[in-house]
Amino acid sequence: MNNDRVKALQEATVELLKTIKADKLKTDEIDQLREVLRFHEHRYYIQNDPLVSDFEYDTLYKGLEGLEKEAPDLVVPDSPTQRVGKGLTKDFPNVSHLVPMLSLDNSYNSEDLLDFDRKARELTGAMEVEYCVEPKFDGASISLIYEDDHLERGATRGDGVRGDDITPNIKQIRTIPLSAKFSNYGLQTVEIRGEVFINKNNFKKFNEGLAELGLAPLANPRNAAAGTLRIKDPMEVKRRNLEAFVYHVSYYVSKEGVQKTDDGLQMTDDGKEVPSSVINHLSSNLLTHSGTLEMLWDLGFRSPAKEKKVLKGIQAVIDYCNEFEMQRDDLPYEIDGMVIKVNDFELQDKMGMTTHHPRWAMAYKFKARQATSKLLRIEYQVGRTGNIGPVAKIEPVHIGGVTVGSISLFNEDVIREKDIRIGDTVLVERAGDVIPYIVKSLTELRTGDEQPIVFPKCCPSCGDEIVRIAEEAAWRCV
Template structure:
């Protein structure tokens, strides 16, 4: 057998074994044999890369490291659904559907609402070519390499290895069937039913068993535990090392099929077909004849959902027929043909044993309730947020009270009340501190704000620590290998005072540093646990390399990294786009800042005040000296004319004659200017296919003229 033939055989065989295991729950070989075959294939592909197939199972192992995720614009907006917690609202929803369909007969499809991360996966000629996060619904992050690591996501559908342009490899292939001689065939719909380009959507999640496994490992090595499966899944998908992603056994349930062609008449048909094509479709869905049938489904799963291998937070109800979905249409925010029913938050009672006060990056002091551990919605709750002094007063809670704890949406623990019948003589009033629990500085409380603040922003240890953590995060300077413990050590050793000092660190300063950390904030079983943080040769090399690479982070990331109050990632992007340079923002007045879309007085005042502070200006100049990016990328666009001179534009949707980049270039080449958001300063909103409803709605409210692609082309010809 030639190497090419062996690669083909191994590719088919391993994909078949994977399908049998993950789709049919049949294990035809043991793990050792599978791993041996996979290792053999990887070695052959390394020697003969020209024979590697796009759907090779070795692509699931990961190993690709991306320094940043590219932005993906969704061909079809990923809208949110309207939510309800009451049966009365569902009945009203049903009445609206009935009215909108003018008496037509209709059915619903009910599906469990899984608690994970919304994903979009695009297939071209049967191959997975792109995977993306939901993002803001219009654009998301390209996480294709991370999605490839999910073994239940097919790399090829409709045709499999051995068919089509690559030629049959293992026997004759009948239409609609996989040509594999290793056992039962995998049923697939005929490939003619598949459009050349289509998209599926689903929920990426971390199974509960995998979540527990990871936390057990982290506990054994003294690392902080992950909060919950949803946040763990979200954080994993954001990892830029797909090799690390592959080590966490993520999964995905697919629930939606999208195409420019009409492939199916009903949602039911699409679910059945996607399952046949090899997608992981949860078999918990049900067709319901009427709203009473929907209610029965909801009641059936209220407790039964806790037997599933993943978290759920409700039920999604959709009109089954696609022509009726189109007839019902959309509101500005959500479809009229679907709604999400959420189960009421689960509650438990436990004892409040103490209060720990956390100091955040901006000096905000937040009380955290320490609780006797209690099981709630499948996880052990040991802490709950009390938000601020007002919330403590509103609840009337005291130390050693028995309190009611809920997980809103089954995720975030919160105290909702006190069981006064169980209050004992041991209960004590909670005295809110008047000085910072970290540095002793008297706290202040600004008029109109609920939170207390520590004003010692430069000397307060937690504020200094969290400013560094903010600076190094992925959306800011993205400095890998520097974590909480290492930053704390650098501060304690006097090696850094501000994040700018990171850029003058040397290997001689770092090598050999070590510190033992004791957990003082956890529950009784956690306090006293040791965690060793050290700077070894490879660690130091990675840190210094990451610091040097961070100098290439774009200007908007640098602006966000400064940590200006109220300037989040999105605001930093808009300010960077509008002003173009750090110097321009430093000189900007409040009035000039208010001209930036979605920038209100609070943000404008904060930016002006931050740059007016001499300490901050010195910090900025240190970053400039270090070589960080202080200007946005300047696009060089060849001038075509002045047809659009003095006019501002924004666009939404997709266009027949332009890609988004081409459209932007044509606007600027003809003297126009692009805005980053809709405001009264916008002259035209160019509306394409699958336009974002939020932009259209806001443009209508502000009376911004909306034009189509043809009208825009006509403007260029003037």
Template structure:
């Protein structure tokens, strides 16, 4: 091993850690995503070629991959205390009076206070030796926690090595207390994606964050949008002592830790009454914060007084939490009913005795899925506690079984869809139940919208407004009716907004779609779990509808990329009589139900082409898009250059879009990619 390679790896790690800090902590990146990715890929190659260069503080370790058998107990260097609570200005003043009685009058007159948001997350304790992150633990019982070091390494805002800013030297030993949390917007986006892809959702950001950090497989933690903020120096050795809490927060910020903005969300007060006024007024401001919080923490600023004041029980005397009225109330669970989502998912919801929560009258609340109802042991007639999750979505938190009188009833998921009466199913390994009848009125409009979309049958001039109208008029009762709309030509011409040209164009587009590849039809049917890539794979294997109609789950499972869950979903869809009737009506209408003949061995569609992917692709993960491109001979890279043929652009793209424009690289959508594939 040459010193040059060692120095190069160290320089790359230092640069990546610093730019990660600028991006994830300060939200002020100095380089593009492509430039960051290029540095990261260079370090990955270097570590792969020379494993002895790998280091615990390397940014390449952010992706996780360590699997723990169990969590080892860790004893904290100091007790991780909880806080006393104050619920009104009187109780807050009483806390101050109690502390003043324990201090001399002279000291009491010089007190200052730091006020910090109380973020609703999971307390973590972080250990650093000579600037390197070596251990991370949960709070546990306050004396002992669990070692979750591998999972914490995946949190992008956590510095793996300090300092990152050059403003402070690294202390010999540092132990920091902080909070791992998930922003409300990130949580909602993750829940939407999880509901669409896995049929499950999570209850609230706090539980989601805690669960993410207690995964045995750190690769799962790495996929969660976890954030961190540091707020207390627990142990400091090899550095000048810190005299105030404000100094401690500044010290942490200067080392590169995420610290909520000093002077804005964290405030310093020399006088107590202005502090009380601020705390009372802040209740309205917290609604605009990106994270969930139930109050503020007030701390005496002078650190020397913390030890002098000590603690009572498990609560420090030098700090307290001002808690706002919880947007939680008790009401009665009158019934549990289900609704049918746009993809056929059957989800329970609570019918409640109306109750005001946070100024809003709540009559219904989410129950997520059947497992959630069972885990909480919710029974019809129970007294339950409800909350507006993220101050928006009402949800049932728990029941109060001690208030039961014996009249309560256990709920079970219905066996049939409440809308169409077809049997519902639950795929193994998934939380959600589904109605697999594609003609179910509850999902028909959204099913049509997907069927006619560009990634499916691509019927121009046919969108959700037309779908809603045709279902409302009774023109479409299942997907096959789209191809019989020509029989309604006279009725269409008689409606406002449907002139001769518009109707002709629409019917022509429908007719043209009959020749779309069989894989596009398979995707368009809306079979649970079958997207563009899965449809391509299945269509190529079976060649047409005839073989697929008689295929077993074992037959499907033999296909690379088709697991047992997807195989069962496909077989179940084709086993339902309404779905088979739809297929037969599509056949009678002349829709193509067979795949192209296998291509001769030779150049593939994307042979010699290089793609870069950025943003979120609708209905397709990046890995699936990459697999699709590579299956056609293309290459997918992380870095942009003039040699890149296309940038595949999804929603919420990063800086790669601007980079592509600067280099003259054409951008395409997923629909464009599929059109290229079938050109």
């Protein structure tokens, strides 16, 4: 948005606030009021650079609510007031994705990336391939469909072919616009992919709130996001402050009848080859992956347009991945790697897909964060179902920006299988960069003073006898 337009919307904001304060707001101002509210939502949720106070935003919002109450026939689906809908039904409707949501092939070292580049050059015939490199967000995958510029549906990944329709919950995520001017790019129907997450700060605040209520904290941001999307109360979803990055256009139908999927271009009416004259009329943003990220950003989505880099040659890609890994602790959200994609869609089409993953993309997973510590003692916790859970207390150790002092050992079988003993030096890792767990005991460092872990005979909470149900791993207080 250019400076003149920003200035005009700021001026409109001031005038609307004056009008509302004077109680002179009229229904013929409803479109301008909606536009102003969308502008301020974008400044706050996407750019993190608000131009009005929370009070001023709420004043504008309540003004719109009042107008829509006076004239309900003027309510439109993409109005800022329409995010909060009725609760979901008992079961989430199961829906088909327009294009299957495939997995990504994973790599864990530079040798894997070098091999990926070799195959890319062989399949495309290119001497050097241009790649788009972006963060791999650690959240819950979603699919969004926009029709005639309006959000029609949001769904979970599910099994990759079918997912759950969670549209009312998707509408509570402020970084997902209810409408977007895809028509400015000549598009009528669009399916895009993204990742929903809770940022580190909001996750911490939410768990602190649960603790104050005496409730169990959520395990990690990824599971928290996935679980929140399946809550049947949209107001509770809104309260948890989910965010989303969108990073892929998987399907579109243009106004000229051109259909694009991850498999390539074709005509929607009879499947004939698309004339080059038609393709040339499509926006240049639709010819490369990086172009689609810029398009999504310009349309008001939060895409990795600012974090991504377009690089030629795999060595530059490897260097950028290593550089970004060093910065991960400074990010406000969790990532567990980088995604490398062949940037040119024409080359992507040449490389094709497998039934599992696209050949033109690869995930580079960051090294798991590990440290060693000493196991001091075992404490036992009683869960809500009566399960007795052993918790290892270790010498506090710093792993990936977090100090870890307690680690769940899950059950007695885990202790026996890993031969974990009190006094052991243990290797600790943060799974998914969030959940700490003991990988193994470093038996070569044992001194002979280590003690086996003996499960209690009675409940540590009430003193009653505990039992182990047949075919279950947990001991339970009955």
